[in-house]
Amino acid sequence: MIEFHLDTRSGVAPYLQIARQVQQALRMGTLQADDQLPTVREVVGKLAINPNTVLKAYRELEREGLVAGRPGQGTFVVGTPAGPPPGAYTRLRGGLVRWLRDAHAAGLDDESIVAFVTTTLRDSAEESAA
């Protein structure tokens, strides 16, 4: 069962964070067809947010055709988004973990790391465009 995490400092709407964590779990293969998502009330209990916020996330995912709610049962995974090969992540993870350890050792906190990745991503995109 997937567990959700909210980063209140990120500035991203909670319902978006939940939806994206599901999308990413689908891409990574952590979630597969027929897997069940936590019930709305379970999420509410763990994250201390409003049921409507969870509902909005699940409806968004339903709108994308990724999950389907079954009244009386819960919300289940329907399909997986078109994406990269399922096993790709396990191989990449090792290299990333090693680099993250390096970055931490250099004194970067998590926020700096994500920002650094984002800007480097943009920079290299501009490079290859030039």
Next chain:
Amino acid sequence: MIEFHLDTRSGVAPYLQIARQVQQALRMGTLQADDQLPTVREVVGKLAINPNTVLKAYRELEREGLVAGRPGQGTFVVGTPAGPPPGAYTRLRGGLVRWLRDAHAAGLDDESIVAFVTTTLRDSAEESAA
């Protein structure tokens, strides 16, 4: 002169994106004391947003003691946030670029990459906590 980029799909408020890009440039050493930020009107011209949005970002940075506005001149860097060694980033960049190339080759798009880094960051934090 720093250039700002907005990601409308990120769900993060534009004023927060601008403020964070300045903070990160300060951490990386891209911006230093007495450097000038783009004028409010320059940013408005490039990003097609409201002056008040830029103003809000600059006020936030001013509140943090990072920059100061000088009427008639512009907004300038005052101090740098307590952070990691300035040269740390240049060394880390190489390894990151290599890993990003790998990730792209595996079929991951930018959004997946950032999500992957975020979750790996959280996972490894939980690991070391356990």
Next chain:
DNA sequence: TCTATTGTCTTATAGAACTAAGACAATCAG
């Protein structure tokens, strides 16, 4: 001094997001 540039401020409007509190219908276990 005069003018253009710049930061700063005000007021009003609109939209998105989250919360609050409650209700209903479908499903499953007993």
Next chain:
DNA sequence: CTGATTGTCTTAGTTCTATAAGACAATAGA
């Protein structure tokens, strides 16, 4: 059938964010 669980829906209100349009004071340069 009955009760508990679950997804779904409604209405209302608050806060945050962004926009719009305009005005003022300080500064630098001609």
